Amino acid sequence: MPSTLPLGDPAPADGELPSSVVAGADDRNFGVYLHVPFCRVRCGYCDFNTYTGDELRGARRDDYASQAIEEVALGGRVLSGVGLPSRLASTVFFGGGTPTMLPHSDLTSMLHAVRDTWGLAPGAEVTTEANPDSVDAEYLLALADAGFTRVSFGMQSAVPSVLATLERTHDPARIPLVVEWARAAGLDVSLDLIYGTPGETLDDWERSLDAALAQEPDHLSAYALIVEEGTKLARQIRRGEVATPDDDVAADMYELADDRLAAAGYDWYEVSNWSRGVDHRSRHNLAYWQGHDWWGVGPGAHSHVGGVRWWNVKHPAAYQQRMVAGESPGAGRETLDDETRRVERVLLGVRIREGLPTSELDDDGRRAVAGLIADGWVEGRPALQGRVVLTREGRLMADAVVRRLLPS
The missing domain is CATH 3.30.750.200 (Transcription Regulator spoIIAA)
Structure with a gap:
């Protein structure tokens, strides 16, 4: 597959x-x-x-x-x-x-x-x-x-x-x-x-x-x-x-x-x-x-609770074997450190209408906001209020916006 x-x-x-x-x-x-x-x-x-x-x-x-x-x-x-x-x-x-x-x-x-x-x-x-x-x-x-x-x-x-x-x-x-x-x-x-x-x-x-x-x-x-x-x-x-x-x-x-x-x-x-x-x-x-918690049930499903993310075995037959044996179907997991969680909040938060709080950005990211406003990719007024909100052109360029906000 x-x-x-x-x-x-x-x-x-x-x-x-x-x-x-x-x-x-x-x-x-x-x-x-x-x-x-x-x-x-x-x-x-x-x-x-x-x-x-x-x-x-x-x-x-x-x-x-x-x-x-x-x-x-x-x-x-x-x-x-x-x-x-x-x-x-x-x-x-x-x-x-x-x-x-x-x-x-x-x-x-x-x-x-x-x-x-x-x-x-x-x-x-x-x-x-x-x-x-x-x-x-x-x-x-x-x-x-x-x-x-x-x-x-x-x-x-x-x-x-x-x-x-x-x-x-x-x-x-x-x-x-x-x-x-x-x-x-x-x-x-x-x-x-x-x-x-x-x-x-x-x-x-x-x-x-x-x-x-x-x-x-x-x-x-x-x-x-x-x-x-x-x-x-x-x-x-x-x-x-x-x-x-x-x-x-x-x-x-x-x-x-x-x-x-x-x-x-x-x-x-x-x-x-x-x-x-x-x-x-x-x-x-x-x-x-928004980075909340969820439990993912089923083959290949991903879960996240409190900064711990894990994923299940992929194939239904393998999943069935785990469940019959009374074992967790988890195939692997990772514990996210603070910086990884911040980066993910930037990656996801910038995509939503309410925008991303500029407090989630490091110094380089905050400096990038003015250039993004000048390019027409980020709305100016919300930025003055501490939020990065995409314009329509910015939505089309969302991946590029993220690269500017996370330059390192």
């Missing part, structure tokens, strides 16, 4: 965490991510840790929920053991893969395990990703009845030729149906789009934006296609079978999206994410960008 795990120290077999993670816990939200690593087909651009039926090597989808529940129970024991017995989950997110390839009863049982182990905070946000062709009205109603509050549909495009290049299998005509069913169930709706697909024109992208906005979603994500090494798409481009994505066209697409979404009443709150006001932001994703 293209996805790889980082290097790190060995993770203890019992998952034990150091007592240092307790410090400041009351100031950090706690979320739970449940990775469901199954897909019906592998999309050519995807390098996520996902598996089709012939890649499972003995692991079984119908056993997966019980294994994930075992890890949730492990998480409860680990956090209790370190003195954090009651960490109410403010957000729960089912991602993948395609979580909705599992029966809704499996997702429900996994959510109930989170609730029974840690509890859910009042007003907790509970989201699942879903492919448009993987759910029906009954399925979505069952999720809502179980306590889910949001569904994020992988729309990607409304143009059949673009979907074909991405190897997405759903019919664009299904999007209005699944949105209608989700609304009828009382779920908030997010639509995910991808732009910059080889061969996609600005007119194609505008057509996709129009189709998405016609559904009046509560939230919309628009991500530039990244051609990851090891994927089928990367091989197709290398062989000249598919055109190389054009960065200038992708920038035009981003600006068009920002214009159209703003005109429709959506506010950007992270470089690639827009919502109908603060209440419809993805609180789970914001927790990542």
